[in-house]
Amino acid sequence: MSSHKSEQGEEKSEGFSLDEELKSLDARDLYNLVQNLIMKNSEVHRLVLEWFKEKAEASSVAEEVAALNDELLMEYWEKAENIILEFNEYGGGPEDEEEEAYQWLDEISELIRKGNISSDAKIGFLDDAFVEYDIGNSGFDDELMDIFFEICDTKEEWEYLVAKLAKSPSDWRKKLIMNIQKDYLCDERAYLEMRMENLHYGMDYWDLVEFYVNKDDLQKALETAEQGILKGEGRLTELFQFLFEHLAEERDTANIERIVRVALTRKSEEKNMLDRLFEYYKAEGNYEKAKEALQKAYKIMRYGNYYAEYNKMKAFLRAADWKHVEPEIFKDVQEKDICDYLRICMDKNLKEAVLHTILNPPEMQWGMKNKFDEFAAKLEEDFPERIIEYYWQSAYRNIPGGNRGTYRIAAGYLDKVKRIYVNLLKDESGWKKRFSGLKAEFKNRPAFLDEVRKL
Structure with missing residues (x-):
């Protein structure tokens, strides 16, 4: 006969405790556990790196933090790269994957903002990321370029980015290179050499004008703007405005009229320049010249606020x-x-x-x-009955062959009809009779009836 020990006389057996088991692991077993988890789930590798980084930051061990940032930079990039590579291949991809890629790129940006990434790691990142950027079919190009600009800090890093951009020359890349030379490397000679070779659009000239203005070289800025309004293609707005404002300040009427003629000849900024000419002559008290400019400005209008122009002349x-x-x-x-x-x-x-x-x-x-x-x-108040018909027809045309959206529009117009009947004509019965007839006509459109149920 088997014996049974009482619960009071025997120690209760304890269940499994993960916490206790982890505490009991020696260094080798703990290492094996983490490696096993990393093999089974790549996310664990990132989490372990972030754990070590938090630990190093708490201990203020700068060298460890830098080394971990280097690792995390490439870890985050690998996550984003896997998606961007696929998007490059197919010219896009699922929205959820796009959002995930942006999240990893944001992680990279945050890592950069906190600083302490080695130059070697930055160069390695640029090498890897430019493989995808150069393909240019993913839709992430702007975000990647923003990160390239964020990550560069030293002269060597900026020069490396310039070299990367120069390998596949284009107007856009040349513009980026010139911005780096001018604003980050402060290499005025290299900027001017490249800028002078790439003066095609009005905004190219304007970029050079701004350079000279920032150098307090007004004469060269004016000369460049003059060349731009004569030779530049595309947008010339800033160039004409810069010249006009300078000449107006100098009260140089002859040259003001000259650049306005240039605008009219080139069919660029004609209306804006004539408007400025009008205001100039108006301020000068020259009524006849101001009138002439005002009427010319109206005649060349192709589109715009005619009501405002009418009142301006009036x-x-x-x-x-x-x-x-x-x-x-x-x-x-x-x-x-x-x-x-x-x-x-x-x-x-x-x-x-x-x-x-x-x-x-x-x-x-x-x-x-x-x-x-x-x-x-x-x-409404002057012609209530006629405006009722306007609103009624506006409502009616949105019902046959309609949908929820058009029914909602119709309901808005019918609400206006009701308001005129009830508030202006004091004829609520007339509204009810007409509205009932409309509902009867469209009784087989439950969605419409639902939209107008509160009327």
Whole structure:
């Protein structure tokens, strides 16, 4: 017969304690455990490095921290690289992988900001990362270049980055190289040599102008800007503005008119330069010259705020001059921008004309959109019944063949219809009757009925 010991007389057997088992491991077993975990999960390698880094930082052991930063730099890059490599191959990839890659690149940036990475590690990183950057098909190019600029610190590192960029020359890379030479290496000779060989666009000239301005060499800055407005391609905004502001300060009217003619000849910045010329002559008290510039500026407008231009001329021109030109401008605005035309009509109290236009809209003008709701809102009290029809038709056209989005738009217009019926016409029964008829017409559109249920 088997004997059973009582619970009171016997020590209870203890369960497994991971904490106690880890404490009992000697150095060799602990090493084997960590290596085994690293083999099974690569994330453990990073976590162990980060643990050692925290430990070294707490002990203020700079050499250890630097060595660990070197390791972590390449660890983080390996994580990002695996994704970027795949994106380079296929020209993109899943959004979750893209976000993960950005997270690892952010980790690299944070590591760089905290400093204490060896130059050797930085060079090694540039070598590896440029393999993917040079392919240029991943969508991460801008982020990588930002990191390249963040990681360089010493003269040797910047020169190494320049050498990397120079291996595959392009306009963009040349620009980056010049920025490094000018702003980081402070090698003015190298910058000027390369800049002079690459003066093609207006912004190339502007870059050189800014260089001379920062060197307090105003004469060379002005000479460069003059060359730029004559030879530069593309954007010339900054060059013309720089020259105009200088000449206006000098009250050099002849040269101001000359560069305005250049703008008109080159068809670049014509409107802006004529606007500046108008303000210059206005400040000088030269009414006739200011009037001439103002009218020229209006005539060359291809698009823009015609309403503002109309009011600008109205405010400046003398009564007789305005009376002479206003009818032509009024008609011109009607042809070019119907909404600005209606704004002018509202100012002139031509409400009947505005009502007629919004109820009988013209064919869509090139580059314009007929957005008449702002005018309907201003006409509600004067023509409530007519504006009800405007809103009703605006609502109705959004229902047949519609969806949740268009039904929601329709509901917004119907809410305006209800407000006019109830608040202005005091005819709530008329609203209910008409709204009931509309719901009956579209009774087989439950989504529409749901959107208008609160009306």
